[in-house]
Amino acid sequence: MKKKLRIYLPFASNELKRQMAYKGAFYLFIFISLFGSFIQYFLWMAIYGSAENSVLGGLTREEMVVYIFMVYVTGSVVMISISDWVSDDVVKGTVAMNLIKPIDYRMSLISRAMGQVVYRFLVPGVFIWIGLEIYKVTVLGLSVTGVTNVLLYLASCIMSFFIYVLFDFCFGMVAFFTTYIFGMLMAKEALLSFLTGQLIPLSFFPEVVQKVFDYLPFSSMVYTPVMIYLGKYSDAQLCFVLARQAAWVVILYVLGSLIWKQVTKRLVVLGG
Amino acid sequence: MKLREEKIVIEVSHITKEFVSPKKYPGLKGAIKGLFSNEKVSKKAVDDISFTIEAGEIVGYIGSNGAGKSTTIKMMTGILNPTEGRCMVNGINPCKQRKENARNIGVVFGQRTQLWWDLPLSESFTILKEIYDVSDEDYKERMVFLNNVLELQDFFDRPVRTLSLGQRMRADLGAALLHNPKVLYLDEPTIGLDLVVKDNIRKAIKEINEKYQTTVILTTHDIGDIEELCSRIIIIDQGKKIYDGSLEALKDTYGTKRKVSMEVKKPEKVEHLNLAERLGVTAQECSMEVDKEQKVLTVTFDKHKLQVPQIMNAVMELTEVQDVKIQETELAEIVKQIYNHGFTGQEA
Amino acid sequence: MVKKVKRYFRLYKVLISQFFKVILQSKVDFLMGLLGFFLTQVMGIAFLYLVFEQIPSLQGWTLDQLIFIYGFAQIPRGIDHLLTDNIWMVAWRLVINGDFDRYMLRPMNIFFQVIAEKLQPDALGELLIGAILVVISLGKGIVIVDAGRILLFVVSVLAGALIYTSIKLFFASLAFWVKISGPFLQVAYEMANFAKYPTEIYAKAIRFIITWVIPFAFVAYLPASFFLKQEVSAAVIGIEYMIAVVFWCIAYAVFNHGTKVYESAGN
Numbered sequence: 001m002k003k004k005l006r007i008y009l010p011f012a013s014n015e016l017k018r019q020m021a022y023k024g025a026f027y028l029f030i031f032i033s034l035f036g037s038f039i040q041y042f043l044w045m046a047i048y049g050s051a052e053n054s055v056l057g058g059l060t061r062e063e064m065v066v067y068i069f070m071v072y073v074t075g076s077v078v079m080i081s082i083s084d085w086v087s088d089d090v091v092k093g094t095v096a097m098n099l100i101k102p103i104d105y106r107m108s109l110i111s112r113a114m115g116q117v118v119y120r121f122l123v124p125g126v127f128i129w130i131g132l133e134i135y136k137v138t139v140l141g142l143s144v145t146g147v148t149n150v151l152l153y154l155a156s157c158i159m160s161f162f163i164y165v166l167f168d169f170c171f172g173m174v175a176f177f178t179t180y181i182f183g184m185l186m187a188k189e190a191l192l193s194f195l196t197g198q199l200i201p202l203s204f205f206p207e208v209v210q211k212v213f214d215y216l217p218f219s220s221m222v223y224t225p226v227m228i229y230l231g232k233y234s235d236a237q238l239c240f241v242l243a244r245q246a247a248w249v250v251i252l253y254v255l256g257s258l259i260w261k262q263v264t265k266r267l268v269v270l271g272g
Numbered sequence: 273m274k275l276r277e278e279k280i281v282i283e284v285s286h287i288t289k290e291f292v293s294p295k296k297y298p299g300l301k302g303a304i305k306g307l308f309s310n311e312k313v314s315k316k317a318v319d320d321i322s323f324t325i326e327a328g329e330i331v332g333y334i335g336s337n338g339a340g341k342s343t344t345i346k347m348m349t350g351i352l353n354p355t356e357g358r359c360m361v362n363g364i365n366p367c368k369q370r371k372e373n374a375r376n377i378g379v380v381f382g383q384r385t386q387l388w389w390d391l392p393l394s395e396s397f398t399i400l401k402e403i404y405d406v407s408d409e410d411y412k413e414r415m416v417f418l419n420n421v422l423e424l425q426d427f428f429d430r431p432v433r434t435l436s437l438g439q440r441m442r443a444d445l446g447a448a449l450l451h452n453p454k455v456l457y458l459d460e461p462t463i464g465l466d467l468v469v470k471d472n473i474r475k476a477i478k479e480i481n482e483k484y485q486t487t488v489i490l491t492t493h494d495i496g497d498i499e500e501l502c503s504r505i506i507i508i509d510q511g512k513k514i515y516d517g518s519l520e521a522l523k524d525t526y527g528t529k530r531k532v533s534m535e536v537k538k539p540e541k542v543e544h545l546n547l548a549e550r551l552g553v554t555a556q557e558c559s560m561e562v563d564k565e566q567k568v569l570t571v572t573f574d575k576h577k578l579q580v581p582q583i584m585n586a587v588m589e590l591t592e593v594q595d596v597k598i599q600e601t602e603l604a605e606i607v608k609q610i611y612n613h614g615f616t617g618q619e620a
Numbered sequence: 621m622v623k624k625v626k627r628y629f630r631l632y633k634v635l636i637s638q639f640f641k642v643i644l645q646s647k648v649d650f651l652m653g654l655l656g657f658f659l660t661q662v663m664g665i666a667f668l669y670l671v672f673e674q675i676p677s678l679q680g681w682t683l684d685q686l687i688f689i690y691g692f693a694q695i696p697r698g699i700d701h702l703l704t705d706n707i708w709m710v711a712w713r714l715v716i717n718g719d720f721d722r723y724m725l726r727p728m729n730i731f732f733q734v735i736a737e738k739l740q741p742d743a744l745g746e747l748l749i750g751a752i753l754v755v756i757s758l759g760k761g762i763v764i765v766d767a768g769r770i771l772l773f774v775v776s777v778l779a780g781a782l783i784y785t786s787i788k789l790f791f792a793s794l795a796f797w798v799k800i801s802g803p804f805l806q807v808a809y810e811m812a813n814f815a816k817y818p819t820e821i822y823a824k825a826i827r828f829i830i831t832w833v834i835p836f837a838f839v840a841y842l843p844a845s846f847f848l849k850q851e852v853s854a855a856v857i858g859i860e861y862m863i864a865v866v867f868w869c870i871a872y873a874v875f876n877h878g879t880k881v882y883e884s885a886g887n
Contacts, residue, residue, distance in 0.1 A: 039814040039826060046821030050675045057674070178649060183742060186656030190663045199663065204670045291883060346884050351724045353880055367880070374727035386722045390642050399638070402631040403726050 007103055008111035015115030037072045037128070044068060057204040062140045063230055067201060069132045070226045075198050077120045078160045078221065080113040083172030083188070087181040095176075099264065106169055106256060113165050149231050152238065156225035159245040164221050166252035173259050176266065197223035217248045281455060281487045282325040282348065287357035289318040289343050317343040319511035320357070327454075330481055330488040332502035332519075334607065340511040341491040345457050348489070349379055362454055375404065378448030382460035385444055387432045393443050394428050397450065404451035411450070417483070418446045421476040438469035445473065449480060456480070458490035462497055474500050495607060507607070522606065529605075530575045534587060535595040539564045542590050550586055553577050628732060635736045643741055650741050657745030661694060664816070665753075681818050684762050685848055691753020692847070693816045693840030696780025698746035704785050705740030711792035712802040718885025730879055731789075731872065763847050772857045773847065779857075779864040780839040784812070786867035787834060789875050796878030812836040818845075835863050 048054075048061045059067060086109070089095045098105045136142045145153075171188060175181045193199045195218035202213055202223050213219045224241050227233060233241060295311035318340040325331055335341050346352040348359055350366030350373050359366065366373040379386070387396040401411050419425050422442040427435055435443060441461065448456060458477070462470045478501060480486050492498060498505060498519065505522065507515035515522060536542060539562050548558040558573040571583050580598060587593060643650050665687065672683040681689075714720040723733045757763050791808045794801035815836035819827045831837040838860040846852040 039811070039822065039830075042822045042826060043814070043817060046679055047671055047675055050678050052676075053674070178652065183649065183651075183653030183656035186742075187652070187659045190656070190660035194663045194666065199667050200670055204674070342884075346721070349725060351721050351882065351884050370724065371727045371729075374725055377725075379725050381721070384719065384721075386725065388638070391638050395638050399631070399634055402627070402634055403728055405627060 004107075008107055011108050011111035012115035012118070015112045015119075037069060041065065041068050057201050058232070059201060059203070059230075062136075062142055064201075065140060066132065066136065066142075066230060067226060069128055070229050071198050071222055073125045073129050073132075074157060074160070074222050074225055075196070077117055077125050078157055078225075079164050079192075079196075080116045080120075080161070081168060081185070082109045082113050082165050083168045083175065083181070083185065085109055085112065086169070086172030087175040087185070090175040090181075106260060109169065110162075110165050113161075117161060145229060146231075149229055152242075153225050153229040156228050156242060156245060159242070159249055160221050160225050162249045163217055163245060163252060166249065166256050167217055167221075169256045170252065170259055173263050176263050192218060192221075195219070196221045197226070217252065220245045220248050279326045280324050281327045281329075282323075282359065282361050282489070284324070284344075284348065284359040285322045285357055287318060287321050287344070287347060287354045287359055288316060289340075289347060289352060290314050290316050290355040316511045318347070318354075318508075321508065321511075321513045322357075323506055323513065323516055325487060325489065327487055328481065328485040330477070330490070330501050330503060332498040332505040333489055333491045333508070334493075334498065334505060335491075335508040339508050341508065342459055344508070345379075345459055345489065345491060349377060349457055350374065375451065376454045378451070378453035378456045380441075380444045380448045380456075380458050380461055382441065382458075382463040385432060385440055387440075387443060387447055389433050390431055392429050392431050393424065393435070396432060396443075396447060400447055400450050406451055410452070414450055414452065418449060421479050422446050422472075438465050438472075441465060441469070441473060442476070445476060449486075452484060453486065455487045455489070458488065458492075460492055461490060462492065462494050470494070470496065477501060528574050528576055529572055531570060531572050531599040532580055532583060533568055533570045533597045533599070534584070534593045536567055536569050536587065537592040537594060539567050539569065539591075542569055542587055545586070545590060547571060547583065547586060551578060551582060558583075628728070631728070632732075632736050636739055639739050643739075653742035654745040654748075657742050658749055661690075661746060661749040664690060664813075679818060679821055684757065684760055686817070687753055688757035688763060688848060689818070689841055689844040690816050691750050691757065692844040693812070694746045694750030695754070696777050696839050697784060697812065698743045698750055699777065699781040700784035700788070701743035701746060702740055703781075704735045704788065705743070706734050706738040707785070707788045707792045708802070708805065709738075710734060711795050711805045712800060715795040715801075715882065716799045716885065720882060721884055724879065724882070731875060764850060768854070769847060772854060776843040776846075776857050776860055779861045780843065782864040782868055783835060783839050783860070786864070786871040787836075790867070790871035793871070793875040793878040796882050808834055812839065815840045817841065835867065838863050 044064050045061070048056065048064065054060060056064070086095075089098070095105065098108065133144055137144055171184075172181075174184055178184065195213065195216065197219065202210060202219055205213070220241070224245060228238065228241070292312050292314045295313045317338075321340075321344060333341050333344065343352065347354050348361060348366060350370045353367045361373055362376050364373045364376065366377075387393065388399065391399075397415075400406075406414070415424075422445060424442060424446050427439050427443070432440065432443065445458075445461070456477075461477070462473055465473065474497065477488060477490075481488055488501075490497065490501070502519060504518055505515070506513060543562050543564075545560075547560050548555045551558060553574070556574075557577045558571065560569060560571040562569050569587065573583065580596075584593060584596065668683060668686055668690065671678070677683075678686065710720065723730045726733060754763075758765070787808055788805060791801055791805035794804055811830060811834055814822075815830050819830060819837050819841055822830070827837075831842075838856075842856050843860055846854065846856050
């Protein structure tokens with residue numbers, strides 16, 4: 001275990017350092033990315049303003065504010081697109097090199113992703129989160145989110161991270177079969193922003209569609225932790241959604257291993 | 273006879289390039305610290321360098337990694353603006369009149385191609401013909417010549433990305449020469465190539481220089497390039513010019529060092545011998561190394577100050593010498609010395 | 621002068637025809653790219669549908685009208701995307717790794733070289749969905765059609781594309797100072813998504829920004845409303861045109877200055 005840590009830790013810390021190296025880019029990026037969330041906020045406020053009901057898709061106006069910003073925080077921390085790196089490695093032909101080294105390619109990618117998680121959590125994640133809590137108490141007149149909810153949220157986020165990167169690893173394997181993964185990445189992002197609830201809470205979808213979503217891993221990526229944070233689940237539901245997340249981690253892990261085996265076989269045959 | 277001024281193609285005067293970058297701290301902690309600090313580090317990559325180059329010269333521009341070679345080349349080609357000083361190429365200031373200058377020069381960077389990666393080489397040449405506005409007749413004539421010296425026809429229809437490094441280098445060289453530039457800049461043109469290809473590239477450069485009187489400035493780490501091609505070399509170290517002159521002159525001044533290797537019976541006996549003191553010279557003029565395993569004693573000395581027999585006598589007093597080898601210092605060694613210690617030979 | 625323009629045209633033709641050959645060699649990639657952008661836009665429409673399940677209209681705008689605005693916005697975006705996509709490479713890669721050197725070494729306009737290097741066929745996905753939505757809206761009879769507006773439609777689309785190009789060029793040029801300006805460009809570019817909705821829903825400060833600072837409102841919502849509502853003055857297209865010119869001049873000046881401070885790689 002300790003040895004493993006020694007092997008994979010550099011992947012994480014290098015990524016973190018790499019990210020921090022571009023300082024100038026960095027401050028403005030925080031500022032503008034926050035700005036983007038505010039625009040979304042206004043759009044939703046206008047929608048609530050035009051609606052006859054005060055509750056839309058099971059969320060009050062105040063809850064929607066929390067939803068928008070927590071989705072941003074969660075998504076930015078959890079959704080680390082490792083398939084970009086896979087496609088980079090495929091293009092540069094460095095995957096084969098990774099096969100020679102005594103390290104697990106998937107583990108090295110996930111470690112690198114963890115480095116990004118830390119970075120994204122520090123800036124801007126945690127600041128928006130704190131800002132949101134302050135806003136909640138002072139402007140919206142809600143109480144601070146309870147410790148239990150926060151802890152459950154964090155636990156859920158950790159699983160979300162694994163669900164996302166394990167899924168994305170499988171997805172990244174597509175890169176071995178195409179020379180141009182960019183279009184696929186676009187399609188993936190478009191679909192995910194919808195299916196994970198980033199664009200609009202999943203509760204806005206028709207009942208039938210929501211049923212389908214229950215059998216897909218995407219709702220477990222962002223929607224679940226945020227709804228936990230909002231305290232929208234009963235104890236029984238809570239156990240269920242967390243168990244479902246855990247199940248997805250296992251399923252996607254196994255699936256990824258299977259796909260990787262196939263891909264490496266092909267790699268060996270083709271000598272790529 | 274022409275006036276000297278007319279022959280000057282490149283005039284670099286007091287050129288300086290300073291790069292300013294945020295201060296970096298080591299380690300992860302350092303990365304976090306760096307985020308909140310605003311300290312800047314400025315580094316003079318090129319520091320007050322001047323020289324002139326005449327038409328038809330082949331000049332080797334050498335120095336260790338990071339000495340400022342590429343930076344100088346980039347200023348001469350118009351990629352970088354100098355912080356201070358000025359350079360003129362064919363009477364044009366490359367930074368102010370980039371496009372005019374670009375017509376007069378050809379550039380090859382050994383580490384990266386300037387061709388279109390996905391296109392067949394032939395298409396790259398078609399595009400370059402348009403870019404440099406080469407007429408059909410000139411194009412045909414050039415291609416005959418380039419095919420002759422670089423043998424491009426072997427892979428003319430293949431996409432650039434499928435070319436071997438040697439082929440790519442020939443292709444890049446051809447591409448840089450298509451518009452018959454007056455000045456050719458070569459940044460590490462033989463890097464990573466095998467001996468045969470290196471030789472071909474060198475021959476091609478020579479031929480081009482002879483036929484078109486093209487002025488060539490090349491940076492290289494390969495001493496072979498310099499010995500075969502350059503009549504003159506400029507050495508820079510840490511941004512400063514430390515030598516500018518002919519290769520022979522350099523060898524003369526620095527070639528005063530000689531090496532003698534002796535196989536001795538009992539190396540431990542000479543291990544603590546202070547040869548320089550014993551022979552009454554300074555440590556710089558005479559130094560020695562002992563390889564106990566091979567039982568070899570190597571003495572480096574100034575040939576004007578000491579003679580081989582003197583050294584051998586001193587050693588033989590202590591132990592038996594079984595074999596002796598004497599070497600003149602090679603250029604590679606000279607350059608290595610210069611990089612390591614700076615150029616001190618000039619004063620001597 | 622004429623000769624010079626001719627030379628640029630000839631070169632552009634050569635470069636682009638080369639590029640088509642490369643695309644034809646990889647049809648699958650092309651179709652996937654198309655699909656990617658097409659899907660992104662479809663999701664945007666689906667979002668509107670879901671929202672309008674809950675509300676009858678958004679501050680007086682109907683779903684049909686919003687769909688027209690949405691579709692209209694895709695056309696200038698698609699044109700710019702098709703022609704100048706290589707600007708992104710300046711922001712992310714070319715400056716930091718020194719590949720920008722090659723543009724500096726050739727006796728042609730640098731900006732021309734940058735954009736001539738690549739056509740982005742993915743953009744056809746955006747153009748396609750934009751055209752479909754505009755045609756649907758025409759079929760529904762919610763768009764005002766007269767000779768003046770048809771002409772101004774063309775002017776507006778071209779000016780809009782130029783605004784896109786200018787914004788991209790401006791943010792990409794920051795790379796000459798910060799090495800990688802991709803994140804800035806990304807965010808600025810994504811702000812266009814928000815100008816697909818009527819700007820009066822936003823707070824004043826934000827409305828000001830997307831109208832005058834990063835003027836995407838003049839690419840999408842404002843000109844689109846001119847084609848939807850009789851009472852909107854044609855001056856809006858005039859302002860769009862002026863903004864396009866001013867922003868282009870600024871962006872191009874910054875780009876030009878950037879090439880002067882370009883530091884290449886390896887230091």
